[in-house]
Amino acid sequence: MATKTTKRKGETSTTVSVGIRIDPKIKFALDLMGRMQKRSLTAVIEWAISNAIAQQQFRAPDETFDEVIAKVWSTDESTRFVKQAIYMPETLTYDELRVWETIKSSLEFWRHFPTGEEVFECWVNFEAVRTHWDALLKHVQEHKNSPVIVDFDTIPF
Incomplete structure (x- = not known):
C-alpha cells in the first residue's frame, strides 16, 4: 500500500x-x-x-460492516490489530492468529487476563501491546514453526 x-x-x-x-x-x-x-x-x-x-450487514441484521469498522479502526497498527481480533476474529489470517494467540497467552498484555474464549476490549493493556509490538512480531516469526504458541516475555532472566 x-x-x-x-x-x-x-x-x-x-x-x-x-x-x-x-x-x-x-x-x-x-x-x-x-x-x-x-x-x-x-x-x-x-x-x-x-x-x-x-x-453491508455484519453478523446481526442491525449491525453494519461500517459500524464494526468504526470500532476497529485506529491509525496505530497494534491497536487496530487487537480490535480486529476482538470484533472480527474470523477475518484473521493464520499468521495473524499466531500473533493473537501469543497476545492472549501472555499476561503482560492484559489488565484482566481472559480465562475463556470471550475477550473484551477494556481488558487489553494497549500501551503494553504498542510498546512491544515490533518485538512481539519478531518473537512470533522466530517461533513460527513451533507446534504450540510460545508465550511472549519481555522480562529477561
Whole structure:
C-alpha cells in the first residue's frame, strides 16, 4: 500500500493508492456517474465503496460492516490489530492468529487476563501491546514453526 507524501516535510497524506482491475463496462458506468455527479473517477469509486460498506450487514441484521469498522479502526497498527481480533476474529489470517494467540497467552498484555474464549476490549493493556509490538512480531516469526504458541516475555532472566 503506497502512502503519498505531501510537500511538507514528514507529513503524509490521508489517502493510499490502490491498483485495481475492473470490467470495461463498470469503468464506463463509473465514468458516466462521475460526469453526472461532477466528481472525479476516484471520488465516484470511493463514494461507491463507502456506500457498499455502509449497506453491508455484519453478523446481526442491525449491525453494519461500517459500524464494526468504526470500532476497529485506529491509525496505530497494534491497536487496530487487537480490535480486529476482538470484533472480527474470523477475518484473521493464520499468521495473524499466531500473533493473537501469543497476545492472549501472555499476561503482560492484559489488565484482566481472559480465562475463556470471550475477550473484551477494556481488558487489553494497549500501551503494553504498542510498546512491544515490533518485538512481539519478531518473537512470533522466530517461533513460527513451533507446534504450540510460545508465550511472549519481555522480562529477561
